[in-house]
Amino acid sequence: MDNTNIYTALYQENKELLQSLSPDFLVKLREDAMQHFIQKGFPGKKDESYKYTYLEPYFNNGYNKYLSPKNIQFDVNEIFHCDVPKLDTHVILLVNGFYFDAANPLKTLPGDVIVGSFAQAVKEYPELVAKYLGKYTSGDSFVALNTAFSRDGIFLYVPKGKVVEKPIQVINVLISDEELMVQHRNLVILEPNSQARVVVCDHTLSPNKFLTNAVTEVYLGENATFDHFKVQNEHNDSVQVSHTYFYQDKASSLRTSTITLHGGLVRNNLNIKLDGEGAECHAFGLFVTDQAQHVDNSVFVDHAKPNCTSNQLFKGILDDQSNGAFAGRILVDRDSQKTAAYQRNSNILLSDEAKMDSKPQLEIYADDVKCSHGATVGQLDEDALFYLRARGISEREAKLMLMYAFAYEIIDEIKIEPLHVRMADLIERRLRGDLTRCNNCAVNCG
Amino acid sequence: MLTIKDLKASINGKEILKGINLQVNPGEVHAIMGPNGSGKSTLASVLTGRDYAEVTHGKVSFLGEDLLDMVPEDRARKGIFLSFQYPVEIPGVSMVNFLKTAINEHRKFKGLPALSASEFLKLMREKKEIVEISSNLTNRAVNEGFSGGEKKKNEIFQMALLEPKLSILDETDSGLDIDALRICANGVNKLKTAENATIVITHYQRLLDYIVPDFVHVLMNGQIVKSGTKELAYELEEKGYDWIKKEVFGTEDAQ
Ligand SMILES: Nc1ncnc2c1ncn2[C@@H]1O[C@H](COP(=O)(O)OP(=O)(O)O)[C@@H](O)[C@H]1O
Ligand SMILES: [Mg+2]
Numbered sequence: 001m002d003n004t005n006i007y008t009a010l011y012q013e014n015k016e017l018l019q020s021l022s023p024d025f026l027v028k029l030r031e032d033a034m035q036h037f038i039q040k041g042f043p044g045k046k047d048e049s050y051k052y053t054y055l056e057p058y059f060n061n062g063y064n065k066y067l068s069p070k071n072i073q074f075d076v077n078e079i080f081h082c083d084v085p086k087l088d089t090h091v092i093l094l095v096n097g098f099y100f101d102a103a104n105p106l107k108t109l110p111g112d113v114i115v116g117s118f119a120q121a122v123k124e125y126p127e128l129v130a131k132y133l134g135k136y137t138s139g140d141s142f143v144a145l146n147t148a149f150s151r152d153g154i155f156l157y158v159p160k161g162k163v164v165e166k167p168i169q170v171i172n173v174l175i176s177d178e179e180l181m182v183q184h185r186n187l188v189i190l191e192p193n194s195q196a197r198v199v200v201c202d203h204t205l206s207p208n209k210f211l212t213n214a215v216t217e218v219y220l221g222e223n224a225t226f227d228h229f230k231v232q233n234e235h236n237d238s239v240q241v242s243h244t245y246f247y248q249d250k251a252s253s254l255r256t257s258t259i260t261l262h263g264g265l266v267r268n269n270l271n272i273k274l275d276g277e278g279a280e281c282h283a284f285g286l287f288v289t290d291q292a293q294h295v296d297n298s299v300f301v302d303h304a305k306p307n308c309t310s311n312q313l314f315k316g317i318l319d320d321q322s323n324g325a326f327a328g329r330i331l332v333d334r335d336s337q338k339t340a341a342y343q344r345n346s347n348i349l350l351s352d353e354a355k356m357d358s359k360p361q362l363e364i365y366a367d368d369v370k371c372s373h374g375a376t377v378g379q380l381d382e383d384a385l386f387y388l389r390a391r392g393i394s395e396r397e398a399k400l401m402l403m404y405a406f407a408y409e410i411i412d413e414i415k416i417e418p419l420h421v422r423m424a425d426l427i428e429r430r431l432r433g434d435l436t437r438c439n440n441c442a443v444n445c446g
Numbered sequence: 447m448l449t450i451k452d453l454k455a456s457i458n459g460k461e462i463l464k465g466i467n468l469q470v471n472p473g474e475v476h477a478i479m480g481p482n483g484s485g486k487s488t489l490a491s492v493l494t495g496r497d498y499a500e501v502t503h504g505k506v507s508f509l510g511e512d513l514l515d516m517v518p519e520d521r522a523r524k525g526i527f528l529s530f531q532y533p534v535e536i537p538g539v540s541m542v543n544f545l546k547t548a549i550n551e552h553r554k555f556k557g558l559p560a561l562s563a564s565e566f567l568k569l570m571r572e573k574k575e576i577v578e579i580s581s582n583l584t585n586r587a588v589n590e591g592f593s594g595g596e597k598k599k600n601e602i603f604q605m606a607l608l609e610p611k612l613s614i615l616d617e618t619d620s621g622l623d624i625d626a627l628r629i630c631a632n633g634v635n636k637l638k639t640a641e642n643a644t645i646v647i648t649h650y651q652r653l654l655d656y657i658v659p660d661f662v663h664v665l666m667n668g669q670i671v672k673s674g675t676k677e678l679a680y681e682l683e684e685k686g687y688d689w690i691k692k693e694v695f696g697t698e699d700a701q
Binding site for chain 1: 494495496517518519521522523527528530533534536537538539543544547548551552555587588604608
């Protein structure tokens with residue numbers, strides 16, 4: 001299979017448009033990315049880093065690909081129609097990868113915090129964007145593709161020492177009357193000693209096939225703190241490849257959780273580079289799959305400097321014929337002494353046909369390190385199940401209680417209280433099989 | 447209340463229970479004693495519906511119904527309670543949620559409405575006193591990090607909440623110090639009525655000083671080889687199980 005041509009042709013067709021919309025640095029980034037992509041092509045079936053998820057067939061001609069926002073009729077109120085106590089957030093809406101509030105593309109929040117459209121930031125703050133964009137992304141073909149084509153997404157800039165009090169909530173909506181491919185690009189810059197919290201919700205609101213190839217870059221300056229929470233809730237005909245890069249300077253602190261409630265095929269690449277002493281990160285993931293769904297979490301933590309701590313906990317609950325994968329790579333450089341790196345992956349298979357691949361990969365070149373990793377794939381604990389039933393609790397309810405308990409370890413890590421409550425509820429509904437379209441965002445969005 | 451007739455059960459094709467007969471009536475306390483490995487816990491498992499032991503022969507009726515036909519939760523709802531020899535820790539399931547769910551499933555079965563939050567708390571408070579269990583424990587996950595004694599107290603606490611008709615206490619005394627043992631035993635005694643019955647499984651006589659049985663049965667090699675009154679327990683305590691082996695099997699190595 002070779003779908004590379006589809007994208008080289010698309011690039012040629014739109015080259016002028018892309019160039020006219022991009023400052024010089026971005027023109028060059030796009031050009032280089034495209035060259036890289038052409039040279040490398042899509043990861044093949046045997047590619048080690050994509051061995052559980054073969055994506056090229058989905059990057060086909062079937063999806064419409066727009067490089068400018070296409071007008072779409074929908075009811076904004078419906079998106080915000082939720083029924084839980086309100087979490088006070090700054091809400092940002094992306095529709096099909098484009099910033100929705102065209103009249104107000106960049107906002108300034110208290111403390112000279114800038115938040116809004118990535119496309120607008122490229123226009124208004126080209127130097128700032130140029131300084132960070134693509135600086136630490138990897139040579140991944142999908143990322144190159146995104147760099148070449150992405151036009152819009154979210155931009156957040158928090159100046160030195162500033163704290164964004166309210167969480168910023170990004171609602172990514174896919175809604176279309178045709179099959180659609182979406183590639184957005186998000187850039188978050190946290191200057192030294194700054195703090196922010198971002199909640200991202202991905203939803204499909206129409207039954208069309210969607211293909212997403214999104215890239216998010218987050219730069220944490222010295223002593224910055226970032227809390228990142230992403231919930232994916234897409235339908236069975238959606239394909240999502242998401243790449244998130246966290247670059248961490250000295251003593252910075254990151255918490256990131258990805259909860260995949262629902263999705264057709266999901267591949268999440270999480271890259272964390274601990275590039276300053278004393279940095280620490282906590283990465284959590286949870287997915288629930290059934291039917292023919294597929295979720296693959298691939299994590300790479302790079303301990304590039306001494307004295308850093310990383311902690312990964314990823315869990316999956318798989319039913320029916322669904323598939324899951326986890327690949328967790330930890331790299332500890334030769335000079336990264338006093339590293340502490342932990343990784344745990346646990347999965348529960350609810351059916352005989354569900355399948356989970358778990359692959360830890362530790363490359364440790366320093367000698368004074370604390371490292372641990374463990375992976376389990378199992379069933380619900382029979383003893384616990386019997387204990388509950390022996391107290392009169394039905395088998396179905398007992399199983400739900402145990403699944404929920406298994407998931408709760410991840411929910412418990414959500415430190416934003418209303419979000420915690422909301423996610424607990426959504427996970428329970430998901431496990432019960434009654435997640436509805438009304439449950440489409442993680443928090444009430446007012 | 448409970449009638450066991452010629453019950454045989456196997457685990458992985460190996461016969462563990464080899465023809466048990468037992469009749470338990472309301473108001474009675476039966477002790478089942480026997481050496482380790484004689485099949486006491488297996489009998490408890492078969493009665494409560496744990497499926498690793500396969501019943502190959504015999505009948506068990508409970509309140510006139512065929513017990514072996516029922517799923518474990520129905521047996522529980524109809525009034526069978528097992529105090530586990532090894533209560534399992536269930537991280538992530540809170541005691542409160544667990545107890546509330548269990549109580550409300552029992553109530554639903556009886557056609558009663560679910561308890562309100564305040565009714566439930568009141569009930570908890572009331573029953574906690576029976577086994578002197580602290581709120582510190584009921585605020586945790588089920589059995590998680592409980593000491594051996596706390597786990598056993600928790601079993602009796604659940605018994606108090608669910609008010610079973612037939613309680614099977616599997617080695618409730620094992621791993622308990624004398625104080626915890628007294629508390630558990632007192633709890634069981636307080637819950638005793640003329641309508642309910644108890645089967646106390648143990649291999650020491652010690653517990654029977656506190657929970658006084660009406661009948662004592664010796665289970666050995668998958669069979670009840672001797673039945674008597676509480677004096678039989680003292681005799682066992684004094685002479686060990688070997689004399690029974692000799693008496694019954696004519697040899698000291700019956701297995
Ligand atoms: N889950 C099991 N799988 C296989 N064998 C078992 C299992 N549980 C008990 N057994 C066997 O059944 C026999 C009776 O065990 P058990 O009923 O636990 O005895 P007791 O409670 O009297 O000590 C023993 O030989 C034991 O090894
Ligand atoms: Mg036993």
